[in-house]
Structure formats: structure tokens, C-alpha cells
Amino acid sequence: MSLPQISDAEKPSGPRRxxxxxxxxxxxxxxxxxxxxxxxxxxxTLDQIAAGSGLSKPNLLYYFDSxxxxxxxxxxxxxxxxxxxxxxxxxxxxxxxxxIAYMRRKLHLARxxxxxxxxxANEILxxxxxxxxxxxxxxxxxxxxxxxxxxxxxxxxxxxPVDPYHLIFSIWAxxxxxADFAAQIGMIRGADHDPxxxxxxFLEQLYTRLLAP
Amino acid sequence: MSLPQISDAEKPSGPRRxxxxxxxxxxxxxxxxxxxxxxxxxxxTLDQIAAGSGLSKPNLLYYFDSxxxxxxxxxxxxxxxxxxxxxxxxxxxxxxxxxIAYMRRKLHLARxxxxxxxxxANEILxxxxxxxxxxxxxxxxxxxxxxxxxxxxxxxxxxxPVDPYHLIFSIWAxxxxxADFAAQIGMIRGADHDPxxxxxxFLEQLYTRLLAP
DNA sequence: GTCTATACTCTGATAGAC
DNA sequence: GTCTATCAGAGTATAGAC
Numbered sequence: 001m002s003l004p005q006i007s008d009a010e011k012p013s014g015p016r017r018x019x020x021x022x023x024x025x026x027x028x029x030x031x032x033x034x035x036x037x038x039x040x041x042x043x044x045t046l047d048q049i050a051a052g053s054g055l056s057k058p059n060l061l062y063y064f065d066s067x068x069x070x071x072x073x074x075x076x077x078x079x080x081x082x083x084x085x086x087x088x089x090x091x092x093x094x095x096x097x098x099x100i101a102y103m104r105r106k107l108h109l110a111r112x113x114x115x116x117x118x119x120x121a122n123e124i125l126x127x128x129x130x131x132x133x134x135x136x137x138x139x140x141x142x143x144x145x146x147x148x149x150x151x152x153x154x155x156x157x158x159x160x161p162v163d164p165y166h167l168i169f170s171i172w173a174x175x176x177x178x179a180d181f182a183a184q185i186g187m188i189r190g191a192d193h194d195p196x197x198x199x200x201x202f203l204e205q206l207y208t209r210l211l212a213p
Numbered sequence: 214m215s216l217p218q219i220s221d222a223e224k225p226s227g228p229r230r231x232x233x234x235x236x237x238x239x240x241x242x243x244x245x246x247x248x249x250x251x252x253x254x255x256x257x258t259l260d261q262i263a264a265g266s267g268l269s270k271p272n273l274l275y276y277f278d279s280x281x282x283x284x285x286x287x288x289x290x291x292x293x294x295x296x297x298x299x300x301x302x303x304x305x306x307x308x309x310x311x312x313i314a315y316m317r318r319k320l321h322l323a324r325x326x327x328x329x330x331x332x333x334a335n336e337i338l339x340x341x342x343x344x345x346x347x348x349x350x351x352x353x354x355x356x357x358x359x360x361x362x363x364x365x366x367x368x369x370x371x372x373x374p375v376d377p378y379h380l381i382f383s384i385w386a387x388x389x390x391x392a393d394f395a396a397q398i399g400m401i402r403g404a405d406h407d408p409x410x411x412x413x414x415f416l417e418q419l420y421t422r423l424l425a426p
Numbered sequence: 427g428t429c430t431a432t433a434c435t436c437t438g439a440t441a442g443a444c
Numbered sequence: 445g446t447c448t449a450t451c452a453g454a455g456t457a458t459a460g461a462c
Contacts, residue, residue, distance in 0.1 A: 020427085038339055042256030045455065059428055061457065118338050121393070125331050125338075126251055128396045135400045143401050160422070165402060166415035170387055172394070177386030180334070183341045187348040188356050189378060202379035209373070209422045233445085259438060272446055274439065429462080436455070444447080 025063050027053050029077075032070045037118035040126060041071055072130065075123065078116050079134050085109060086142055086168075095153040096211050103171045103203055110179035111196045117179035143168060159211040174203055238276050240266045242290075245283045250331035253339060254284055285343065288336065291329050292347050298322060299355055299381075308366040309424050316384045316416055323392035324409045330392035356381060372424040387416055 031052030035044040046067055050057045064070045085105035089098050110117050123131055143165070150164035178185065178196045185195040244265030248257040259280055263270045277283045298318035302311050323330050336344055356378070363377035391398065391409045398408040 024427095040253045040256050040335075040338075043253050043339075044255075046457090047455080056429060057456085058430085058458080062427070067456065121334070122253075122338060124394050124397050125253075125335060126256075128400065132400065135397055139397075140401045160418075162418065163411050163415050166411055169390060169394075169398065170415070170419065173386045173390030174383055177382060177390075181337050181382075181385070184337050184348055184352075185382065187341065187345065188353045198376050198379055202376050202383070205373075205375065206383065206419070206423050209425070210419050212422070237445090258436080260436085269447060270438085271440080271448085275445070280438065427462105429460100431459085431461100433458075434456090437453085438451105439453105440451075441449085442447100443449100444445105 021063070024055070028055065028060055028063055028070065029074060033074055033115050033119060036071055036074060037115040037122065040122040041130075044071075074119060075130060078119060079131065079138070081109070081113075081116070082120065083138060083142055086146060089146060089149070091149045091152075095158045096208065099150075099159070099167070099171075099211060100204060100207050103175065103207055104200065106171055106175035107178065107196065107200055107203065110175045110177075111194070114179035114182055117176050121176065121180045157213050160213055162210065174206075234276070237268070241268065241273055241276055241283065242287060246287055246328050246332060249284055249287060250328040250335065253335040254343075257284075287332060288343060291333060292344065292351070294322070294326075294329070295333065296351060296355055299359055302359060302362070304362045304365075308371045309421065312363075312372070312380075312384075312424060313417060313420050316388065316420055317413065319384055319388035320391070320409065320413055320416065323388045323390075324407070327392035327395055330389050334389065334393045370426050373426055375423065387419075 028049065032044075032049045034052055035048045038044075039048075044067075046057050046060055049070070050060055053060070060070070064073070085102055088105065089102050123129075128135055146168060147164035150159070150162075150167060153159045154161045154164070178199055182195045189195070241262065245257075245262045247265055248261045251257075252261075257280075259270050259273055262283070263273055266273070273283070277286070298315055301318065302315050336342075341348055359381060360377035363372070363375075363380060366372045367374045367377070391412055395408045402408070
């Protein structure tokens with residue numbers, strides 16, 4: 001499982017990008033994801049990213065225009081992935097199965113890409129300054145459409161009558177919590193086991209009971 | 214509703230603290246809470262706090278030893294409040310009512326003190342370096358005790374058989390989400406209304422259905 | 427492509443006048 | 445108690461050798 005690589009709009013942009021360049025950019029982004037997702041944009045430093053990637057600080061800036069460009073690239077790569085699970089929800093499918101499958105996809109995303117989840121969480125905590133446009137347009141439209149589908153299902157008595165927006169928010173909250181608050185969960189349950197252990201069964205139980213007509 | 218004021222171990226600590234001092238310290242903490250909860254510890258600056266409080270930067274450092282001391286004071290004041298709702302859960306009460314009342318207390322905390330919730334979230338995202346001790350001891354013990362109560366209730370058939378730890382985590386996730394992700398919710402639903410609007414009814418419905426024996 | 431050296435700005439904290 | 449001035453260190457970014 002790996003995140004899609006969307007954007008390519010960074011230097012060096014003259015001739016075609018070599019494999020070395022691609023590889024070093026990826027190494028930098030990996031180290032940067034670790035740092036940005038932990039400390040947020042302003043709290044992260046190029047020194048930390050340089051140390052994490054094994055490259056010198058000026059060398060980072062050979063591959064990316066600026067600290068901001070690295071961060072922007074990470075967010076851009078993330079956003080498409082972020083919508084995908086919700087896009088897969090099928091209005092023609094079985095309501096309960098579709099909603100639970102969506103929850104499961106989000107949970108797996110949190111389990112497999114906790115740093116990406118924390119990067120997103122950091123951005124929202126800061127007031128979403130860099131992804132406000134994405135949220136107000138792409139995400140909002142998708143949520144509105146999905147809420148209509150959920151409302152229609154409730155109206156038809158195929159799921160219990162629940163507020164569709166809060167239903168969606170609840171799935172986000174419950175799944176992302178296992179990534180964003182993993183440190184806390186680890187300290188309470190013991191850091192040795194996966195924070196999402198048992199979460200899937202619990203959440204299935206929760207949504208099965210909530211949605212039963 | 215106001216948070217308790219616990220710690221007093223900051224300068225000026227010689228003679229008794231005057232009302233002016235108390236008031237200015239409170240003004241500083243207010244401004245600092247806004248900045249720290251948005252940008253995290255490293256991302257926050259004394260300049261921002263000075264601007265927000267209307268005091269000069271050296272003046273902040275007359276009332277507090279350092280940037281770290283301001284942050285520590287905010288966390289200290291928060292932590293007691295953080296445990297209180299769970300402490301109030303009564304093992305002798307009605308199981309469903311107790312759990313739902315706990316959820317409601319947490320939700321009101323998120324609604325009334327969203328900045329405190331975001332301060333906590335920021336700290337956890339960073340790996341909880343400053344409150345690790347609190348989580349590993351005070352919080353963990355309280356959670357373990359509560360989990361035992363919940364497990365006994367499930368064992369006795371007074372609530373549905375659910376994983377007690379995930380039940381607690383779910384309450385944290387669902388309630389704090391309305392504070393921590395308020396920016397996102399506002400951009401999706403319209404910033405004009407309270408992000409927690411409708412949340413209480415939805416969460417009551419959710420836990421009523423989940424816990425029914 | 428990668429490094430050392432460095433310019434320049436921001437940031438936390440202190441000195442000292444008032 | 446509050447301010448102006450300022451220091452030392454960290455931070456982003458660039459210049460230029462190799």
C-alpha cells in the first residue's frame with residue numbers, strides 16, 4: 001500500500017527528472033513527513049529533516065524550493081488519498097455494508113498511514129490555512145453528496161434515522177483517533193501492541209447497532 | 214464555568230501576589246492558550262503572545278520565567294480538569310445513564326473549552342513529551358479502574374458486551390473531535406453555527422443503541 | 427549534485443533606564 | 445512594573461567551491 005504521487009511541480013524542473021532525483025526527493029519527503037506530522041509546520045525545522053534524511057540542509061533546498069514547498073508537496077499528495085475512501089461509497093449498495101466498509105477503509109488508512117493522518121490533524125488544528133480551499137470545495141461537496149445518500153437511506157427506512165453529517169464526522173473521529181492519539185493509547189494500553197488492535201471489531205459492533213433500522 | 218487554578222509556583226514569588234499580578238498572569242495565560250493551542254509549543258512565539266495580551270515581550274518574562282513556564286502552567290491547569298468527568302462516573306449508578314452522562318460532560322468540555330482541548334491534542338500529536346508522566350500514571354490508573362467497572366457491567370449483562378477500553382476511547386474521540394476539528398466542521402457546515410449543534414442528540418442515540426443489553 | 431561558509435531574519439531572554 | 449535596547453542562538457535560505 002502506498003500513497004499516490006500526484007504533484008511534480010517542483011525543481012529541478014528543466015530536463016526530465018532522473019531516478020536519483022526521484023529517489024532523493026522521496027527520501028526527503030519521508031523524513032519531512034515524520035517531522036511535520038509531529039511538530040506542525042512552524043515547529044518543524046530543516047535541520048531535523050536534514051538529519052532524518054541524511055542529506056545536508058542546502059541539499060534539501062536543491063531538491064525543493066523552500067521549507068514551504070516540501071510541506072505543500074506532502075499535503076498535495078495526501079489530499080487525493082483522503083477523499084478516496086468516501087468516494088468509493090456506493091449509493092446503489094447495501095446501506096449498512098457500505099457505511100461499515102467506509103469506516104473500515106478509513107480505519108485501515110489510519111493504521112497504515114498514521115503520519116499522514118497526524119499531518120492532516122496538525123493542519124486542521126492550526127485552522128487549516130493551507131487546505132482551506134480543499135475543504136471548502138472538494139471535501140465539502142463530497143460530504144454534502146454523501147449526506148444526501150445517507151439521508152435518503154434513512155428516509156427509506158434502510159438504516160436508522162441518524163443525522164448524516166454527524167454520522168460522517170463520527171467515522172472520521174473514531175478512525176483518525178487511533179492515528180492522531182496513538183501516543184496516548186500506547187501509554188495507556190502498553191506501547192507494544194498496535195493501537196488499532198480490537199478497534200475494527202468494536203467499530204463494527206458500534207455501527208451495526210447504530211444503523212440497524 | 215471556569216477552569217480551576219492549580220499551580221502557583223511561578224515568579225514573582227517573594228511576597229504575596231497582588232491582584233494586578235494575578236490579573237496580568239491570567240491575561241498572559243489567555244493569550245498564550247490561544248497561540249499554543251493553534252501552533253503547538255515550538256510553533257508558538259512570545260511575540261504572538263505579547264501581541265495577544267497587549268503586553269511587551271520582556272513584560273511577559275517578568276511574570277513568567279520562560280516560554281516553557283507559561284506552557285507548563287497551562288498544561289498543569291488543564292490536567293486536573295481533564296480527569297474530572299471520568300472521576301465522576303459512579304460504579305453504583307445506572308450503567309447506561311452513567312456512561313451517557315460521562316459522554317455529555319466530555320462533550321460540554323469540548324464545547325466550552327475548545328482551546329484547552331486543542332492544547333491537549335497538540336501535546337499528544339507531538340508524542341506527549343511534557344505530559345507522559347501524567348498519562349502513564351494518573352490517567353492510566355483512572356482508565357484501568359473505569360475499564361474494570363465497565364467490564365463488570367458488561368459481565369452482569371447490564372450493558373452490551375463491549376470492549377471497555379475502546380468504549381472509553383470512542384467517547385474521547387467523538388467528543389474532542391468537535392473541538393479539535395472545529396475548523397474543518399465549520400468549513401463544511403458553515404462557520405455560523407456551533408460545531409457541536411446536534412452532536413449531543415446524535416451521540417446519545419449512538420451510545421443508547423450501542424449499550425443496550 | 428553536494429558541500430562549507432555565510433548572509434540575514436526571527437526568537438527567547440537579559441540589562442538597565444525610568 | 446513596564447519599557448527600549450540589545451545579545452546570543454537558532455532558523456531559512458543563498459553563494460560559490462569542488
